[in-house]
Amino acid sequence: MAILELKGVTVRFGGLVAVNALDLSVEQGSIHGLIGPNGAGKSTVFNVLSRYYDPAEGTATFEGKDLLGAQPHDVINRGIARTFQNVELFKGLSVMDNLMVGQHHNFRYGLLPALLSRILPSVKREEAEKRAKALEVLEFLGIAAYKDAFPAFLPYGIQKRVEFARALVSQPKLILLDEPAAGMNEQETHDLAQLIRIMRDKYKTTVLLVEHDMSLVMSICEHITVMEFGRKIADGTPAEVQNNPAVIKAYLGEEEEAANA
Amino acid sequence: MILAQQIISGLATGSLYALAALGLVLIFKTSDVVNFAQGEMAMFGTFVAFTLLTSVGLPFWGAFLLALIFAAIFGAGIERIVLRPLAKAPLISVMIATLGLFQIINGVAGWIWGYELQPFPTALSGAPITVAGIVFTMQNLMNIGVAMVIMFGFFLLFKFSILGVAMRAVAENRTAAKLMGVPTDRILALTWGLGGILAATAGILTAPVTNLDINFMATLQIKAFTAGVLGGFTSLPGAVIGGLALGVLENLVGQWNSQLQTPFAFGLIVLVLVIRPAGLLGTIQKKKV
Amino acid sequence: MVKKLPALVGLAVLLVLPQVLGAEYSWLVLLLNRALIFAIMAIGLNLLTGFAGQISIGHAAFMAVGAFTSYGLGKFVGIPFWGALPIAGLAAGLVGYALGFPALRLSGHYLAIATLGFGVAVPQVLNLWESLTGGWTGVKPAAPYLLGISFREDRPFYYLILIALFIMAGLAVNLIKSRTGRAFIALRDSEVAAQAMGISLTKYKTQAFALSAFYAGIGGSLYAHMINYISPHDFGSGISMELFTIICLGGLASVNGSIVGAIFMSFLPKLTERISLVIQKSGAFEHSHFLQNVFKNFNQVLTGIILILVVLYLPMGLVDLWRKTKNLFTAKGVK
Numbered sequence: 001m002a003i004l005e006l007k008g009v010t011v012r013f014g015g016l017v018a019v020n021a022l023d024l025s026v027e028q029g030s031i032h033g034l035i036g037p038n039g040a041g042k043s044t045v046f047n048v049l050s051r052y053y054d055p056a057e058g059t060a061t062f063e064g065k066d067l068l069g070a071q072p073h074d075v076i077n078r079g080i081a082r083t084f085q086n087v088e089l090f091k092g093l094s095v096m097d098n099l100m101v102g103q104h105h106n107f108r109y110g111l112l113p114a115l116l117s118r119i120l121p122s123v124k125r126e127e128a129e130k131r132a133k134a135l136e137v138l139e140f141l142g143i144a145a146y147k148d149a150f151p152a153f154l155p156y157g158i159q160k161r162v163e164f165a166r167a168l169v170s171q172p173k174l175i176l177l178d179e180p181a182a183g184m185n186e187q188e189t190h191d192l193a194q195l196i197r198i199m200r201d202k203y204k205t206t207v208l209l210v211e212h213d214m215s216l217v218m219s220i221c222e223h224i225t226v227m228e229f230g231r232k233i234a235d236g237t238p239a240e241v242q243n244n245p246a247v248i249k250a251y252l253g254e255e256e257e258a259a260n261a
Numbered sequence: 262m263i264l265a266q267q268i269i270s271g272l273a274t275g276s277l278y279a280l281a282a283l284g285l286v287l288i289f290k291t292s293d294v295v296n297f298a299q300g301e302m303a304m305f306g307t308f309v310a311f312t313l314l315t316s317v318g319l320p321f322w323g324a325f326l327l328a329l330i331f332a333a334i335f336g337a338g339i340e341r342i343v344l345r346p347l348a349k350a351p352l353i354s355v356m357i358a359t360l361g362l363f364q365i366i367n368g369v370a371g372w373i374w375g376y377e378l379q380p381f382p383t384a385l386s387g388a389p390i391t392v393a394g395i396v397f398t399m400q401n402l403m404n405i406g407v408a409m410v411i412m413f414g415f416f417l418l419f420k421f422s423i424l425g426v427a428m429r430a431v432a433e434n435r436t437a438a439k440l441m442g443v444p445t446d447r448i449l450a451l452t453w454g455l456g457g458i459l460a461a462t463a464g465i466l467t468a469p470v471t472n473l474d475i476n477f478m479a480t481l482q483i484k485a486f487t488a489g490v491l492g493g494f495t496s497l498p499g500a501v502i503g504g505l506a507l508g509v510l511e512n513l514v515g516q517w518n519s520q521l522q523t524p525f526a527f528g529l530i531v532l533v534l535v536i537r538p539a540g541l542l543g544t545i546q547k548k549k550v
Numbered sequence: 551m552v553k554k555l556p557a558l559v560g561l562a563v564l565l566v567l568p569q570v571l572g573a574e575y576s577w578l579v580l581l582l583n584r585a586l587i588f589a590i591m592a593i594g595l596n597l598l599t600g601f602a603g604q605i606s607i608g609h610a611a612f613m614a615v616g617a618f619t620s621y622g623l624g625k626f627v628g629i630p631f632w633g634a635l636p637i638a639g640l641a642a643g644l645v646g647y648a649l650g651f652p653a654l655r656l657s658g659h660y661l662a663i664a665t666l667g668f669g670v671a672v673p674q675v676l677n678l679w680e681s682l683t684g685g686w687t688g689v690k691p692a693a694p695y696l697l698g699i700s701f702r703e704d705r706p707f708y709y710l711i712l713i714a715l716f717i718m719a720g721l722a723v724n725l726i727k728s729r730t731g732r733a734f735i736a737l738r739d740s741e742v743a744a745q746a747m748g749i750s751l752t753k754y755k756t757q758a759f760a761l762s763a764f765y766a767g768i769g770g771s772l773y774a775h776m777i778n779y780i781s782p783h784d785f786g787s788g789i790s791m792e793l794f795t796i797i798c799l800g801g802l803a804s805v806n807g808s809i810v811g812a813i814f815m816s817f818l819p820k821l822t823e824r825i826s827l828v829i830q831k832s833g834a835f836e837h838s839h840f841l842q843n844v845f846k847n848f849n850q851v852l853t854g855i856i857l858i859l860v861v862l863y864l865p866m867g868l869v870d871l872w873r874k875t876k877n878l879f880t881a882k883g884v885k
Contacts, residue, residue, distance in 0.1 A: 050746055072745035081746070088743035092735045092803065100729070101736045105748030107729045111757060115721045117728035127728075170747070295659040297666075346862060352658050353605065354861045357798050360607070360791065361857030368851035372843040479787075483670055486663045494660070524675050527667035531652045534660060 003028040003174060003206050004049075004067075009058030011044050011230075018044045019055070020230040026174070026223075031200055031207040033221035035214075037250055040227040042210040043085055046176050050082055051075055062174070076105050079173035083163045083180060085210075089151040095162050096147040099134035102166035106130070137169045140202075141195060156183045161192075168199065177209040181216050189213055193220045218242070226250070265395050267512050273401035275508020276408035277463050281485035282492065282500040283412065284459030290432040290495055291452040294344060294355050298362035299460050300482030302339070304475060305366050306332035306461030307381070307468050308374050314382055321384040325465060329458050336457025337450040344453070345446065370475045381468035404466050411462055412501060415455070419497065428452055480523065484511075487526040491533055557806065564712060568705050577820075579704045585816035586711045587772045590718045592796040592808035594765020597722060599794075600803035601731060602758035603738025604653065605662045608669020609793045612763040614676055614785035615642040616770025621691040621780065622682050631694035631701075631775055638771035639764045646763020650756030669790045676782035688781025691774040707776055714772060715809070718765060722805050725761075734758055735803075795853055799860055801867025810868050815853075822848040 006024040010017065019041040026032045034042050047053045049060065051072040060067040062078055070078060081102075090098050107130070109123050117123045138144040143161050151159055160180060167175050180196070181189045193216050200207055211217050217224065217238070224241045226234040234244040241247055281303065288296050296302075310328035313319045319327070343362060347355050385399040419425040430438040431448045439445045463485075464478055471477050488507045492499025507526065514525045564586075568579050591613060598604050620638035623629040629637070649668060653661055676683045683689060693702035694710070701707045725731045733754045736744040741751060774780045792815055800811020826845030860867060 050742075052742065052745075071750070072742075073748050073750040076746060076748040084743065088740045090736045090739040090743065092739050093732060097732055097735075101732050101744070101747050101749070104729060104733060104736075109729065111730055111761075114728035114730040115725050117724045119724065123728070166747075289659070295662065297662075343858060350861065350865070353599075353603075353802070354865060356605065356659070356662060357794075358858050358861045360794065361854040361861070364791075364854030364857065365851050366854075368847060368854060371847050371850070372840055375839075375843065483667060487667065490660065490663060518678075520674060520678055523667075524671040527664075527671035530664050530667045534664060535652045535655055 001028050002026060003063060004208065005061045006045075007059045009045070009048060009055045009060060011041070011048060011053055011055045017230050019048070019227075021058070022227070022230070022232055024225055024232070026206060026208050028206055029200070029204065030222045031196065031209070031220050033217040033224040034208060034210045034227065035212075035217055035224060036227035036233075039229070041230040042227055043178060044230075045227075046082065046178055046210060049075070049080065049176060076170055076172070080176065081167035081170045081172035081174075082176035083160070083167050083178055085178040085182070087151075087156070087159045087163050089159060089163055089166070091150065091152050094148050094150055095138070095143070095154075095165075096131065096134055098151065098162060098166050099137065099169045100127075100130055102169040103130050103133065105170065134165075134169055137165045140199075141165050141168075157185075157188050160184065164195075168203065168205070171203065172205060174206045174208060177207060177211075179211055180209060181211060181213045189216050192216070196220055267516065268509050269395055269397065270401060271509030271512035272505055273398075273404045273508070274512065275488075275505035276405050277467055277481065277504075278484045278488040278507050279501040279504025280408050280411065280459050280466070281463040281481055282488035282504045283415070283497060284456040284463070285485055285489050286492070286494055286497055286500040287459065288452060288456040289489075290497070291428055292340070292344065292449050294359065296456065297356065297359040298339070298366055299456065299485070300478035301363050301366035301370070302332065302336060302457050303460035303464030303481075304478045305335065305370055306457065307464035307473060307477075308370055308475075310461075310465050311374075311379065311381060311468070311473055321382065325384070328465060329461055332457040332461035333454035334457075336460075337454035339457075340450045340453035345449070367475055374475065376474065378472045378474045381465075381473045383469035400469060407462065407466060411459070415459070416497075424448075424451065483523060484526055487530050490530050560809075561716075568708050576704060579708055581816055581820060582813075583704055583708055583711055583776055584773075585813045586708075586715050586809075587769050587776065588793065588796060588816055589809040589812035590711075590715050590772070591766045591769035592793055592800065592812045593719055593722050593805055594762040594769070595793050596797045596800075596803065596805065596808045597725070597734070597765070598758045598762035600797055600801075601726065601738065602734035602755065604755060604758055605658070606665040606759075606762070606790075607662055607794050608665035608667070608672075608787070608790050609762075609766055610785040610787070610789035611669045611672035612642040612646055612766035613770035613773065613789065614672055614782060615645050615763075616767030617691075617774035617780050617785070618676060618683055618689075618770075618782075619767070620771035621689055621774050624692055625689075626682075630696075631692075631771075632696060635768065635771045639767040642767025642770065643760045643764035646766075647756050647760035649763070650759035651752075653759060654752055654755050666787070666790075669787050673782040673785050676785075683782050686781065686783070688779055688784075690779050693778065694775055701775075702778075704776075711772055711776070714768065718768065719805055719809070722765075726805070730754070730757065795857060797867075799856060799867055804867065807867050814868070818852065819849045822852065 002025040004024070004026040006022055009019055009022045011019040022045065024045070034045065036042055044053060048055050049067065051070055055068070062080065065078075067075070067078065090101060093101065107126060109126060113120050113123050117127070135144060135147065138147055141161050141164060143158060143165065146154060146158060146162070151162060154162065160183065164177070164180060177196070181192055184192060196207060197220055199205060209221070221238060224236065224238055225232060226241055226244070226247050228250045233246045233250060234241050236244070281299070285296060285299050288294055288299070306328050309331045310324045313324035313327055314321065339362060343358055344355070347358055383400060383403070385403045387399050389396045389398045390402070391397070419428065427438070427443045427448050428451070430441065430443050431445050435445055463481065467481055468477065484507060485504070488504035489500050490503070491507055492501070492503030507529070510529070511522050511525060515522050567582065571578055591609065595606060595609050598606055616638040619641040620631070620634040623634040623637060624631060653664065656664055677685050693700060695701065699706060701710055733744065733749045736747060736749055737751060737754055745751060796811035796815045797808055799814065800809070801807025826848060829845050830842070
């Protein structure tokens with residue numbers, strides 16, 4: 001069963017068509033890769049799902065319900081969490097507090113109790129519960145040691161993990177990972193692949209990821225969608241996609257460009 | 262006919278707003294700084310002109326010209342000494358710095374010139390001219406005339422000179438401009454110098470009407486901000502149109518209740534920003550994620 | 551406990567200070583009263599600017615709303631100060647909430663400009679409302695009265711303000727460590743990420759404005775009844791600038807910094823005035839008009855220089871200076 005379904009989604013910036021009539025179907029519980037050369041429109045798709053961009057045409061449904069009517073801050077209530085291509089951690093908050101913000105939508109108390117947060121027992125209890133939950137996720141990702149650190153002092157790879165943790169702690173049904181392996185070495189990438197798989201199995205989360213690192217994508221994705229110039233050029237299992245002539249051409253083109261540059 | 266008269270006086274005030282707003286927007290466009298000290302730079306330049314006129318005894322246009330040269334050096338100096346070290350600082354730091362400059366310039370001007378209101382001589386005096394039933398005072402004619410000349414010269418510079426091209430390049434994309442060999446540091450200093458000239462011109466033209474003290478630019482500065490916001494704050498023609506429009510609208514409101522002019526300007530800021538945040542001619546950049 | 555030591559020492563000093571000061575230091579108590587009221591308002595402004603990242607350089611307008619609401623309730627409705635104080639806070643909060651909506655569409659520079667305009671416009675509008683505000687002549691709010699104690703004297707009023715500061719600072723500290731405080735910081739640091747975490751910009755920005763204005767309203771009410779004479783023009787951009795300077799100097803996103811900054815900025819004019827008096831008495835600059843002016847109005851320029859120096863060398867404010875000095879001794883350094 002498809003948990004996320006995009007039909008004919010088109011995004012235009014001025015005269016530029018960033019995403020062109022994209023159909024995308026993500027199966028519940030799957031790890032789905034969205035790949036393509038630079039400028040293919042992958043991040044734009046994420047930003048449509050996060051509701052930062054409005055598509056000119058097309059529909060998007062999540063669990064059968066329209067997603068495009070949601071405000072950016074409603075998306076997480078629907079069960080979709082995300083990470084960002086260039087880490088967007090809150091630099092004024094510790095790692096732990098970043099994960100507390102990740103659970104923001106799960107809190108029950110409002111402004112007035114917040115003004116007495118360290119006095120009211122109900123608020124203290126709720127805070128403690130959420131803290132425990134955050135710690136559990138940090139431990140799962142092997143970064144509990146950094147819980148009191150501020151993001152700016154952490155290496156890039158750890159920051160990426162913290163962001164991953166912040167998305168995961170909201171207990172999403174679908175998690176959008178925007179280039180999770182960027183800036184990581186081979187070993188770290190390998191560990192990350194393991195983690196994503198274990199996470200999916202443990203938390204029953206569906207994963208949609210944009211990634212440049214082919215080894216990561218091919219090793220963990222069950223389904224891959226390939227985009228080029230805003231269009232979908234291939235869709236299928238890693239094996240099918242790898243042998244697709246259009247895909248080979250798109251990627252060879254990129255390599256040639258890289259070689260010429 | 263009364264309406265036409267109102268519009269003409271509105272345009273005369275409006276051209277001062279336009280000048281001041283143009284300086285603000287120019288600096289904002291190229292250096293990403295909203296200069297809260299702009300009005301004080303104008304005030305300081307006007308006092309320099311005042312000293313040249315009264316103590317040194319220069320003729321008006323001589324004092325005017327020298328004051329503009331001073332304003333240019335002053336503006337460029339401020340950029341060099343205060344703003345450049347903050348090139349990579351967050352927005353709020355830069356804003357704090359210009360607010361600090363505001364205090365320093367205002368305070369130092371008080372030290373030098375004292376705190377009394379002084380009459381400021383006007384260049385053109387003479388009987389008002391009446392054309393088709395509309396009265397043009399000499400001051401109004403001069404405001405409109407000088408503003409037009411300065412703005413026209415400025416547009417020629419910006420559109421057609423190498424310097425103008427370089428300034429536009431820096432405004433568009435500083436890193437790319439630098440890579441293309443544009444001396445961005447020098448361009449930024451120059452921009453601040455030009456901003457200083459525009460501000461001082463507005464100040465020298467305003468002073469004969471309001472008289473001169475260290476706070477005489479405060480109201481005009483708020484109006485310049487309003488004009489800038491009205492025009493979009495990223496558009497130079499927008500600043501001019503915004504300034505003229507504000508002058509005319511405000512004059513019409515002032516007919517009804519002159520004390521409501523500033524609240525009106527604020528109302529206009531809010532209205533414009535809510536209905537059309539990019540102003541009349543501006544563009545909005547969305548952050549990329 | 552050791553961590554809280556400076557705050558405890560500070561509190562102890564504030565508690566006993568008016569008692570140890572003799573009658574000849576009454577001016578100092580008055581100045582302290584002013585400083586602590588400004589501390590309350592600075593904490594509020596810091597919630598908005600330091601924590602939520604929304605700039606306001608027109609904050610005196612909220613103070614004015616609080617001051618005149620409090621006065622009006624006493625004068626025309628007969629509500630005593632004790633009832634009027636929280637209502638004044640709420641009234642200012644409501645205005646802040648309303649301003650929050652247009653502010654939503656604005657960020658950074660635009661917000662600064664809009665709040666600047668707001669700060670200039672409100673006193674002018676209040677000035678027109680002469681039946682309430684007295685216009686240019688101003689009005690005289692009565693001194694508070696409770697359980698037979700008059701708070702006309704500065705010393706009793708001092709303790710009243712101190713209690714208010716203690717409560718307001720406490721609420722702010724609680725808020726910062728709560729879901730709402732974290733949401734403020736989150737939207738300051740990254741609006742896109744905050745939204746992705748379910749933080750509604752509308753809700754939290756308007757809340758920040760309302761809260762911050764509430765603090766200013768409380769401060770305005772206290773100020774009105776302490777000073778016993780107010781006019782719309784007492785709440786001009788000078789006060790707004792002072793509040794802004796206080797939080798930049800004391801430290802953005804710091805409650806303690808707001809208090810330290812407020813005390814510093816309230817005492818600075820007195821300090822420079824004293825120094826210039828001494829210098830003037832010495833007759834050293836009798837013949838220089840310029841130097842006489844310099845000593846007459848030194849603190850404005852000093853304020854400006856402080857702002858620029860803070861920005862260039864101490865971006866985290868005075869509290870950071872304290873932290874840095876402490877680190878020198880404990881040799882703990884940054885984690």
